[in-house]
Amino acid sequence: MRSRPRCAPRSARRRWRRRGDGAVVVADRQRPAGMDAGIGASQSPEGCVPVRLRVNGELRELRLDPRTTLLDALRDHLDLNGSKKGCDLGQCGACTVLVDGQRELACLALAVAHQEDEITTIEGLADGDRLDPVQAAFIECDALQCGYCTSGQIMSAVALLEEARRGVPSHVTLDVSAPPSLGALSDEEIRERLSGNLCRCGAYPNIVAAVRRARDLNGGGSAD
Ligand code: FES
Ligand code: FES
Structure with a gap:
């Protein structure tokens, strides 16, 4: 199996599993077969691609594993933890953010697909001390x-x-x-x-x- 890029999101690097004796331990995540197929020539040798997001009015530049979801980019790479990971499957809405003013489930969106988009998270709603x-x-x-x-x-x-x-x-x-x-x-x-x-x-x-x-x-x- 090929090694993961160093920029892989934490959620792609680590999973928990329960052992036969009942103890919960960290386990490598098993990726589905063919998941690496989309990695293309525009990547850096480390397997990361440049991603530019406008988050809460600020341009943020990252280098990410192209499989990184928008939610993981916000939470794991930009330390914006207000958007929550509930199901990670598009079913609960806990990760909802605004993308160019429209609501979107960040767990179902790839960060790389939102180059230059305006992302608003819960951290960006208030105007200083004045709440939305x-x-x-x-x-x-x-x-x-x-x-x-x-x-x-x-x-x-x-x-x-x-x-x-x-x-x-x-x-x-x-x-x-x-x-x-x-x-x-x-x-x-x-x-x-x-x-x-x-x-x-x-x-x-x-x-x-x-x-x-x-x-x-x-x-x-x-x-x-
Ligand atoms: S985390 Fe549940 S819909 Fe995204
Ligand atoms: S899940 Fe607890 S307030 Fe909604």
């Missing part, structure tokens, strides 16, 4: 328990408010030719638009209340 209205609403509405899902919920909420402002319909929009305005966003619409973000603590009622509150703070008015 969604952050303030989550605190005001007590919309978290353990907090593990919270940064993903907040990033999704920020995006959903912007989507509603732009008139983007959702799966529960009755008339897609006349989607609800931001002020008319119902709880059903909020729940649907946040359905990709799971909360294992079950803080959903307060999360919906927080999004409603943020909508009002954003000048959306109240429809409920």
Whole structure:
């Protein structure tokens, strides 16, 4: 087996396994056959490629194993740990970030595919000491328990408010030719638009209340 690049993300270098006697030990990760096939001529001899990301308004230049996900680039290489790794499979939403203003699951995106893109993480939402209205609403509405899902919920909420402002319909929009305005966003619409973000603590009622509150703070008015 070929050796891994020195720039490989920690998650690609190390995995845990349980031994026969029940002890948990560090084990090398078994990569699926053919996983190295995409490594091309533009790589450096060490197997890394240059990656330029604009993260929270700042240009960050990295050399990464081309298989590094955007989530691992943020967490393991840029020490931005606000974006959480829940499932690493695109199912929980804990890793949600904004890419050029659109929400995206960072665990399913390759960092190398986002050259020069504007990435916003939870660390980039506040303006100095002034919280984003969604952050303030989550605190005001007590919309978290353990907090593990919270940064993903907040990033999704920020995006959903912007989507509603732009008139983007959702799966529960009755008339897609006349989607609800931001002020008319119902709880059903909020729940649907946040359905990709799971909360294992079950803080959903307060999360919906927080999004409603943020909508009002954003000048959306109240429809409920
Ligand atoms: S960690 Fe990305 S969706 Fe769960
Ligand atoms: S607050 Fe614990 S998972 Fe959502």
